[in-house]
Amino acid sequence: MDHEKPVQEVLAKMTDGGVDRSVECTGNINAMISAFECVHDGWGVAILVGVPHKDATFKTHPMNLLNERTLKGSFFGNYxxxxxxxxxxxxxxxxxxxxxxxxxxxxxxxxxxxxxxxxxxxxxx
Structure with a gap:
């Protein structure tokens, strides 16, 4: 894979616009952002499970939310x-x-x- 291209862009091309669902479990903030940015506009849902570093900041372009992507968290698996x-x-x-x-x-x-x-x-x- 071409490492100069963000994963979400590669997935968008491979899936004709993005994946329907993504789940992030590592807690790595960059993986969390990629999991959200790789879901399809309009119906894609990203679920963040991993616990990020306490100083981590989740940054994405506001259009990713305005394009009706959904971001959910699951702390302790909703236990x-x-x-x-x-x-x-x-x-x-x-x-x-x-x-x-x-x-x-x-x-x-x-x-x-x-x-x-x-x-x-x-x-x-």
């Missing part, structure tokens, strides 16, 4: 702790869910900001 958590606990208690393999760090509550730093740097789950 609802109050209603969804009891079933997760039950699965864990029945040994149907192995949470231990998802633990990358153990941080005391008094150092909670350190845990958020790990997450924002992409060094933990």
């Amino acid at each position: 609802k702790p109050r209603s969804d958590l009891p079933s997760v606990v039950e699965k864990y208690m029945n040994k149907e869910l192995e949470l231990e393999k998802f633990i990358t760090h153990q941080v005391p509550f008094s150092e909670i900001n350190k845990a958020f730093d790990y997450m924002l740097k992409g060094e933990s789950l």
Whole structure:
């Protein structure tokens, strides 16, 4: 692929105007912008899942919004702790869910900001 051409332009040419849906999971701000800019005018939907760096700025031309593209976010997969958590606990208690393999760090509550730093740097789950 020609690396001088933005990905969204390549996809627009390949798909005759843009993709119907895109999902961004990395948290990389440039990937987020590309995911939004590669959707089709009029009906394209970009869903941002990744968590960007706290100082990141999402910049795109206003026409991308005026052309009826849709930008959505999905923080924690729209998980609802109050209603969804009891079933997760039950699965864990029945040994149907192995949470231990998802633990990358153990941080005391008094150092909670350190845990958020790990997450924002992409060094933990």
